Amino acid sequence: MAQITLENLKHSYLPNPKGIDDYALKEINTAWEDGGAYALLGPSGCGKTTLLNIISGLLTPSEGKILFNDKDVTNIPTTERDIAQVFQFPVVYDTMTVYNNLSFPLRNRGYTEDKIRSRVEDVAKMLELEDSLQKRASGLTADGKQKISLGRGLVRESVNVIMFDEPLTVIDPHLKWKLRSKLKELHQRLGTTMIYVTHDQTEALTFADKVVVMHEGTVVQIGTPTELFEHPQHTFVGHFIGSPGMNILPAEINNGEIGFEGSLIKTLSNTSSNKVNGKLEIGIRPEFIHFNSEKTGLPVEITKVSDLGRYKIIEAQHKQHAIKMVAYEDVSIPSESPHITFDPDKTRLYANGWVVS
Amino acid sequence: MINKTTNQKAWFLVIPVVLLVAFNALIPLMTVVNYSVQETFGDNIFFWEGAKWFEDVLKSERFHASFLRQLAFTGMILVIEIPLGIAVALAMPKKGFWVSVCLVLMALPLLIPWNVVGAMWNIFALPDIGLLGRSINALGIDYNFTQQPVAAWLTTVAMDVWHWTSLVVLLSYAGLTAIPDAYYQAAKIDGASKWAIFWKIQLPKMKRVLTIAILLRFMDSFMIYTEPFVLTGGGPGNTTTFLSIDLVKVALGQFDLGPAAAMSLIYFFVVLLISWVFYTLMMRNED
Amino acid sequence: MGIELKGIVKQVGADTHIYKTDLKLTKGGFNVLLGTTLSGKTTLMRLMAGLEKPNKGEVWFDNKNVTGVAVQKRSVAMVYQAFVNYPSYTVFDNIASPLKVKGVSKSEIKSRVESIADLLKLSPMLNRLPAELSGGQQQRTALARALVKDADLVLLDEPLANLDYKLREELRDELPKLFADSGATVVYATSEPLEALLLGGHTATLYEGKVIQYGETPIIYRSPNNLTSAAIFSDPPINTASITKKEDRFYLSSAINWKVDEPFKNIPDGDYTLGVRPHHLTPENSHDKAVKIEGQVQVTEINGSESVVHVNFGENNWVSESHGIHPYKIGESAELFINIKHSLLFNQQGALVSV
Numbered sequence: 001m002a003q004i005t006l007e008n009l010k011h012s013y014l015p016n017p018k019g020i021d022d023y024a025l026k027e028i029n030t031a032w033e034d035g036g037a038y039a040l041l042g043p044s045g046c047g048k049t050t051l052l053n054i055i056s057g058l059l060t061p062s063e064g065k066i067l068f069n070d071k072d073v074t075n076i077p078t079t080e081r082d083i084a085q086v087f088q089f090p091v092v093y094d095t096m097t098v099y100n101n102l103s104f105p106l107r108n109r110g111y112t113e114d115k116i117r118s119r120v121e122d123v124a125k126m127l128e129l130e131d132s133l134q135k136r137a138s139g140l141t142a143d144g145k146q147k148i149s150l151g152r153g154l155v156r157e158s159v160n161v162i163m164f165d166e167p168l169t170v171i172d173p174h175l176k177w178k179l180r181s182k183l184k185e186l187h188q189r190l191g192t193t194m195i196y197v198t199h200d201q202t203e204a205l206t207f208a209d210k211v212v213v214m215h216e217g218t219v220v221q222i223g224t225p226t227e228l229f230e231h232p233q234h235t236f237v238g239h240f241i242g243s244p245g246m247n248i249l250p251a252e253i254n255n256g257e258i259g260f261e262g263s264l265i266k267t268l269s270n271t272s273s274n275k276v277n278g279k280l281e282i283g284i285r286p287e288f289i290h291f292n293s294e295k296t297g298l299p300v301e302i303t304k305v306s307d308l309g310r311y312k313i314i315e316a317q318h319k320q321h322a323i324k325m326v327a328y329e330d331v332s333i334p335s336e337s338p339h340i341t342f343d344p345d346k347t348r349l350y351a352n353g354w355v356v357s
Numbered sequence: 358m359i360n361k362t363t364n365q366k367a368w369f370l371v372i373p374v375v376l377l378v379a380f381n382a383l384i385p386l387m388t389v390v391n392y393s394v395q396e397t398f399g400d401n402i403f404f405w406e407g408a409k410w411f412e413d414v415l416k417s418e419r420f421h422a423s424f425l426r427q428l429a430f431t432g433m434i435l436v437i438e439i440p441l442g443i444a445v446a447l448a449m450p451k452k453g454f455w456v457s458v459c460l461v462l463m464a465l466p467l468l469i470p471w472n473v474v475g476a477m478w479n480i481f482a483l484p485d486i487g488l489l490g491r492s493i494n495a496l497g498i499d500y501n502f503t504q505q506p507v508a509a510w511l512t513t514v515a516m517d518v519w520h521w522t523s524l525v526v527l528l529s530y531a532g533l534t535a536i537p538d539a540y541y542q543a544a545k546i547d548g549a550s551k552w553a554i555f556w557k558i559q560l561p562k563m564k565r566v567l568t569i570a571i572l573l574r575f576m577d578s579f580m581i582y583t584e585p586f587v588l589t590g591g592g593p594g595n596t597t598t599f600l601s602i603d604l605v606k607v608a609l610g611q612f613d614l615g616p617a618a619a620m621s622l623i624y625f626f627v628v629l630l631i632s633w634v635f636y637t638l639m640m641r642n643e644d
Numbered sequence: 645m646g647i648e649l650k651g652i653v654k655q656v657g658a659d660t661h662i663y664k665t666d667l668k669l670t671k672g673g674f675n676v677l678l679g680t681t682l683s684g685k686t687t688l689m690r691l692m693a694g695l696e697k698p699n700k701g702e703v704w705f706d707n708k709n710v711t712g713v714a715v716q717k718r719s720v721a722m723v724y725q726a727f728v729n730y731p732s733y734t735v736f737d738n739i740a741s742p743l744k745v746k747g748v749s750k751s752e753i754k755s756r757v758e759s760i761a762d763l764l765k766l767s768p769m770l771n772r773l774p775a776e777l778s779g780g781q782q783q784r785t786a787l788a789r790a791l792v793k794d795a796d797l798v799l800l801d802e803p804l805a806n807l808d809y810k811l812r813e814e815l816r817d818e819l820p821k822l823f824a825d826s827g828a829t830v831v832y833a834t835s836e837p838l839e840a841l842l843l844g845g846h847t848a849t850l851y852e853g854k855v856i857q858y859g860e861t862p863i864i865y866r867s868p869n870n871l872t873s874a875a876i877f878s879d880p881p882i883n884t885a886s887i888t889k890k891e892d893r894f895y896l897s898s899a900i901n902w903k904v905d906e907p908f909k910n911i912p913d914g915d916y917t918l919g920v921r922p923h924h925l926t927p928e929n930s931h932d933k934a935v936k937i938e939g940q941v942q943v944t945e946i947n948g949s950e951s952v953v954h955v956n957f958g959e960n961n962w963v964s965e966s967h968g969i970h971p972y973k974i975g976e977s978a979e980l981f982i983n984i985k986h987s988l989l990f991n992q993q994g995a996l997v998s999v
Contacts, residue, residue: 043808044779058542078545091543093557104557108548152547172681173835177880181943181954188943188974199808206945206952226969229948240810241948287949307862308841310923310965328967329923 002068002160002193004055005031009064011050017062024050025061026217032195032210034069037187039208040197043240047217048197052163055195057081068160084153085163089170090145094138098129101137102151109156123154126186142170143179154186161193168203183207201241205229213237229285230346235353238283244313244324247289251282251349258282258349261319263298266344278352286313286326288346291334297341305333316340392618410619420620422595423603430510430599431578434517438574439567441518442525446533447559449526460530463523471520475587478516482588502589506596509589513597516584521577525570532566533559568639572632579628600624646670646829647692647797652701654687661687663854664701669829669846674820676840676861677833679850679876685833688850689799692831693720705797718797721790721828725802727782729774735761735785736770742793760792763822780811791822798823800832804839816842837879841865849876871994874919880952882988883920883962889913897958902935902984911997919988922952922965925980934981941972953978 011025020026025047032038040048053059054066057078065074073081093101102120111119124130127147132140137148146167153162164183168176184207187194196207204211205225213220213228213236221233232238238246249260253276258265260282268276300316300323314325314333325340327333349356393410395403414420449459469477484490484501493500502508536559544554560567582601585591591598591606598606604624608617647669654662662684669675677685690696691703694715702711710718721742729738739757748756761767764784774782783803790798800819804812820843823830832843840847840861847865848858849872857864857873868874874882888895890913895901929936939955939962946952951970955962955978964980972978989997 043810056542056546058545078542079548083546085542085546087539087543089537089539091539093561095557095561104549105547108550108553149543152543173879181945184945185943185974199810201809202947205947225946225948243809243813245810245813306842306844307865308838309865309921313842 003031003034003070004161004193005067005070007065007067009051009054009061009066011047011054011059011061011063023062024217025054028064028219030212030219030222032193035191035193037184037207037209038193038195039204039211040195040214041199041201041204041211041240042214043199045216046214048199048214049165051214052085052165052195052197055161056083056085056163058085082156082158082160083163084156084159084161085165086146086149086153086167088166090142090149092137092140092145092148094136096137097134098124098137098140098148099133101148102129102133102155105152105156119155119157123151126154126189127151127182143172143175146171146179150183154190159192161195164194164196164198166198167196168198168200180206201243205241213240215240231355232283232348233355235281235283235350238285238348238350242285242287244286244326246283246285247323248281248283248350249321249323251280253280258347260342261298261321265342265347268349276349276351276356281350281353282342283348283350284342285346286324288343289323289325289340290343291327291331292339292341293334295337295339297339299337299339302333302338389618389621392614393622396615406615410615411623414616414620414623419603423598423600426596426598427579427600430514430581431575433514434521434578435571435574437514437518438522438525439571442522442570443529443560443563443567445522445526446529447555449530451534460527463526463530466520466523469520471583472587474516474520475584478512478519478584479588482512504593506593509593509597513585513588516588517578517581520584521574525574528566528570529563532563536562564639568636572636575635576628576632579631580624646706647831648704649688649691650702650704652688652691652698652703654691654696655699661853662691662698665855667848667855667858669831669848671827671829673830673845674823674843675829675831675845676843676847677831677850678835678837678840678847680835682852683850684853685835685850686801687853689722689801689831689833692797693722693799694718719793719795720797720799721793721795722799722801723783723786723790723803725805727774727779727786727806729782729785729789731774734771734773735766735777738774738785739766739788739792742789756792757788760788763791764788764818780807780815783807783815787819787822791826794826794828796828798826798828798830800830802833802835805834820844837865837877840877847877849873851876867996867998868988869996871917871919871990874988874990874996878921880922880963880965883922883925883960885918885920885958885960885962886915887918888915894918896935896937900935900937902933905984908989908997915992916997917990917992917994919990920962920982921986921988922963924983924986925962925964926966926983927951927953927964927970927978927980928966929981933984935984936979936981938977938979941974941976941978943974944970944972946971953980955980 006028009025009028010023012023014022017023028051040051042048050059054061057073057076060075065072067073068081093104096104099120102123103116106116106119120133121130124133127150129144129147129151132144137145140148150167153159168179171179180203183194183196187207196204198204205228208225210222210224211228212222215236221228221237223231228237228241232241232246235246235248239248251265252259253268256268258268265282298318300318302314302316303322304315306313310329312327312333314327316323316325316338323340394406394408396406397403445463450456481487482490482502484494490500490502500508502512540558540562541554544558549557580601581599582605585597585599586602589597591602595603601624604617604620607613607620649665649667652662652665653660665688677688679685687696691698694703694710694713697712702709704710705718730741733741736757739760740753743753743756757770758767761770764787766781766784766788769777769781774785777785783806787803804815807815816839834840844861846859847861849856849864849868851872856876857869864873865877868877871884885896889904889911892904892909893901894904894916896918937957939957942954942956942961944951944953946969949967949969951964951966951968953964953966953970953972955964991997
C-alpha cells in the first residue's frame with residue numbers, strides 16, 4: 001500500500017526538448033491516497049500510458065520526482081518498487097500451466113512451496129480460476145489470460161500499487177462488464193492502491209473513486225465521477241465525459257446576466273464577474289435540458305430522435321447551433337413548436353475553456 | 358447450382374512457371390527414376406534391373422560410410438550454428454543506428470558465391486601461406502588440412518559455421534524483434550532472471566522461426582557440395598567425402614548412372630523423411 | 645432492391661459457420677448485424693460480398709442472382725475493424741485507388757476525392773501517408789475509400805471498434821449522414837447493442853451462426869421474439885428468472901408474486917421465464933404495479949450520473965441500472981423494484997409470449 005506523490009513531473013521522449021510541445025507530459029504535481037482506486041482517463045496521445053510507465057518504473061522521467069510513501073523512487077528500478085501491472089493484451093508464459101504462471105513471481109522471490117500453494121489457491125479462488133489451474137495457460141480464452149496476468153500481480157503479498165493499462169481491450173464486449181465488476185470487487189476487498197488507464201469513460205467512472213482526466217500531457221481535473229459530471233472545470237472535461245458530452249455554446253454577458261443567443265440563462269454571481277474575459281461559453285449537459293410546456297424558453301427544431309430504450313437522444317437546432325438532449329423513457333416529446341430550458345443550477349460558464357461559475 | 362467464382366484467367370499466369378519447373382525439375386527427376394531401375398551402356402539401350410541398384414546402394418559400405426560422415430557433419434554444424442546464431446541475435450541491438458550496421462555485417466557472408474567461400478577458406482587455411490594455417494602452426498600446433506583428417510574436418514566445419522550462422526542470426530533476430538515489449542516488462546515486474554526470460558519468453562516465442570532455421574540448415578548442410586569440394590576435394594582420401602560429393606564421384610567419375618540414380622533417390626527420400634518428421638514434431642502443439 | 649440471401653449455408657470442414665439463413669436487407673438506412681464475436685457476422689458479410697462461396701443457397705442483389713460472381717465484378721465496398729489502407733500511398737492516392745481501377749479521368753478523380761475528403765475532414769492530410777495519421781484519421785481514410793467508390797453494397801465490419809470511445813461517438817453520428825445520399829445498401833456489423841440503437845434502421849440479431857430475428861431496430865428491441873434475441877440486444881445482460889403462473893398470479897417465489905395483467909390472463913398455467921431489462925429494476929418504486937425484491941449487493945458501479953448495482957437474489961445474479969447515485973456497500977441488502985409493465989415474458993421454449 002502506498003501513497004503516491006508526483007512532484008514537478010515532466011517527460012519528453014526527445015533527448016533535447018526545446019519547447020513545451022516537445023514534452024509528452026507537461027508539469028504534473030499531485031498526490032494520490034493510499035488504497036484509492038484511480039483512473040487515468042483521456043483520449044489517445046494524452047500521456048496516460050507515459051504516466052503509468054513512469055509510476056511503474058518502466059520509464060524514467062526527464063524531470064521531476066515520484067515518491068511512494070515519501071520515499072523517492074524516481075531512480076529505483078521496477079523490480080524494487082513492488083508494483084504489479086496488467087497490460088493491454090494478456091501476457092502469459094505459454095509453456096507453463098496456469099498454476100506455474102501464478103506461482104512464477106513467488107518462485108523468483110524465493111518463497112517456500114507451501115506458502116506458494118496457499119497464495120496461488122487464494123488468488124485463483126478470487127479470480128474464479130480454480131478449475132483451470134492445471135491447464136496450459138496458452139489454452140485459455142482472452143479473459144482467462146487477463147485474469148492470469150492480474151493474478152500474477154495479486155499473489156505477491158507486498159504490492160504498493162496495481163496498475164492496469166487498458167486491460168479490457170481484447171476482452172469480448174459481453175464479458176467486459178464481468179471483468180470490470182470483478183476488478184471493482186477486488187479493490188473493495190483488498191484495499192490496494194489501483195491505477196487504471198483507459199480512454200473509455202464507462203470503465204473509468206465505474207471503477208474509480210477519483211478520476212484523473214488528462215489532455216495533451218496535462219492533468220485537467222481530478223475528481224470523483226460525480227464532481228466530473230456536475231462540475232467540469234474545463235470544457236474538455238465536459239465534452240469528454242458523458243455520452244453524449246456536454247453542449248458547449250457561445251455566451252454573452254449583459255448587465256451581469258449570462259445569455260445565449262439573446263435568451264437569459266442565469267445571473268452571474270459577484271465573485272465571478274472579474275474572471276469574465278476572453279472567449280465566453282456556457283456548458284450544459286444533455287441530461288439537464290428539459291422541454292418547456294409553457295412555450296417559454298428557447299424555440300428549437302428537432303432534427304433527430306434516437307431511441308435507446310432507457311432514454312432517448314434528441315438532436316435539436318436553435319438558429320445555427322446544434323443542441324443535444326437526453327430524455328428518459330417516460331418523457332414525451334412535444335410535436336408542435338418545442339421549447340427548451342436549461343437547468344440554471346447545472347449550467348456552467350467558461351472563459352477560455354476554464355470554468356468561471 | 359453453384360458456379361465457380363474464381364478467375365480462370367489466373368491459370369494462364371501460372372503456365373510459364375509450370376513449364377519452367379517441368380523442364381528443369383520434373384523431367385530430369387523422371388530421367389533419374391528411369392535410370393535408377395535400368396542399366397545402360399550408352400546408345401540408348403536399356404536393360405531392366407528393377408530394384409537391383411537400390412539394393413546395391415543400400416548394402417554398399419561406401420554408401421554407409423559417406424552417409425555416416427554426412428550425418429556427423431550435419432549434426433556438428435547444427436549443434437554449433439543454432440545456439441551460436443541465437444546468442445548473436447540476442448546480443449544485437451534492437452533500436453538505433455547500430456542495427457543497420459549489424460544487419461549488413463551479418464548479411465555479408467551469405468552474399469558470397471559458394472565456390473568463392475570454398476576457395477577463400479582453402480587459401481586462408483593453407484599451412485604455409487594462409488593467414489589461419491600459418492598462425493596455427495606458429496602457435497606450435499601441427500596443422501595441415503590437406504593431409505590431416507581431423508584438421509580437414511575442423512576446417513570444413515569452421516567454414517560452414519562462418520558462412521551460414523548469419524542465416525540463423527537473421528532469422529532469430531526477426532523472431533526476437535517480433536516479441537512485444539510488454540512481455541519483457543511483465544517479466545521485470547515478476548522479478549524473472551535473465552535466464553528465465555530466455556527460457557520462458559524468448560525461446561518459446563521464437564519457436565516458429567527456429568523451426569524454419571533448423572529445417573533450412575538441415576536441408577542445406579545435408580546436401581552440401583560446393584564448399585567442401587573446393588576446400589578439400591573430399592580428402593584427404595575420402596575423409597571429408599560427404600554424400601553429394603560421393604554421389605558425383607559415382608555418377609560422373611565412374612559413370613555408374615544406375616547406382617548413382619538409385620543413390621540420388623534414396624538421398625532425396627531421406628532428406629524428405631527427416632524434414633517431414635522434424636516439422637510435424639515441432640508443429641504438433643500449434644493452436 | 646437490396647441484397648437477399650436465400651437458404652445460405654456455410655460450412656468449413658466439419659463446422660457449420662452459418663446455418664440455413666434467409667435474409668433480405670433493404671436500401672436506405674443501416675442494416676445492423678448484431679451479435680457477439682464468432683456469431684457469424686463477418687462470415688455473413690463475406691458471403692454477401694462474394695469473398696466466400698456458400699455451400700448451399702443463393703445470393704441475390706438487385707433482383708439478380710450473383711452467387712458465384714467474383715467479388716471484383718460486384719459493386720461492393722468493405723471497411724474493416726483494423727484500419728486497412730495502402731501503406732505506401734498518400735491519403736489522396738488511397739482514396740483515389742478504386743477510381744483509378746475503374747479508369748476514371750484524372751480531373752474527375754481530383755474533384756471527387758477532394759469532396760469526399762472534405763466530408764470526412766481529411767483535407768489537410770491528403771499528402772500524408774497512413775502511418776503518419778492517428779487511428780481515427782486512418783479509419784476515415786478507409787471510409788473515404790469506400791464512399792468514393794459509390795458501390796451499391798457497403799459492408800462495415802465493426803469499423804469503430806479500435807477507436808477511442810469519444811471518437812467512436814463522433815464517427816457514429818456522422819456515418820448515417822455520410823451514407824444517406826449514396827443510395828447504397830449499407831450493412832454494419834457490431835457486438836454492441838447501443839450502436840444498433842443509435843444507428844437505427846433495421847437490425848438482425850445473430851447467435852452461433854443463425855439469424856434469430858430481423859426487423860426495424862426499435863421493434864426488435866422492444867419485442868424480441870425470443871430470449872436469445874432479447875439477450876443479444878441487452879448490455880448489461882437481461883435479467884431472467886423462472887416464474888410460475890397459477891390461476892391469476894405469477895409466482896417468482898412463494899413470497900414474491902403478483903397479479904396477472906389483463907392481456908395474459910388466458911395463457912395456460914405453468915412455468916415461464918421472466919425477462920427484466922436492467923433499467924427496469926430500480927431502487928425507486930416507479931409506480932404502483934412494481935414488484936419488490938430483495939437482493940444482496942455484490943458490487944456497485946457508479947458512473948457520474950447512473951448506478952449499476954449487481955445483486956445476488958436467490959439463485960439469480962441480477963443487474964440494476966438506475967438514474968442517480970446509489971452507493972451500496974458489498975454485502976449490503978438492497979431493495980429493488982421490478983417494473984412489471986415493461987417486462988418480457990417467455991415460454992419454456994424461449995419464445996416471447998405475446999397477446
